[in-house]
Amino acid sequence: MSRCNLQLNQHLRQTMEIRCKQMDPRILSWGLASPALRALLSLNINTVEDLLQYSPTAVAAAHGMGDTGLQRIKEGLQQLGLDWG
Secondary structure, eight states, X not given: OHHHHHHHHHHHHHHHXXXXXXXXXXXXXXXXXXXXXXHHHHXXXXXXXXXXTXXXXXXXXXXXXXXXXXXXXXXXHHHTTOOOO
16 A cells, blocks of 8 residues: 555656746746745646736645745745736
8 A cells, every 4th residue: 555655656746846847937946945836836836927816815825835935935026026916
């Protein structure tokens, strides 16, 4: 049984790595921790434009998104001259 879980975890890890490589470089430049990146991916946020479709409250509610991640997102958007929320 644990072998099956290991394969699933390996598959999920590989999938997340692929999706992370496809993420907007502007988002990746913000230095978000892995849980925050996974939170964005869980909402199908791959670009800054995708992100702007969500409210800060909705992103904050995603599993893995913490205060530091939200702060880095807000700062990153400000550097791009964008207002979030």
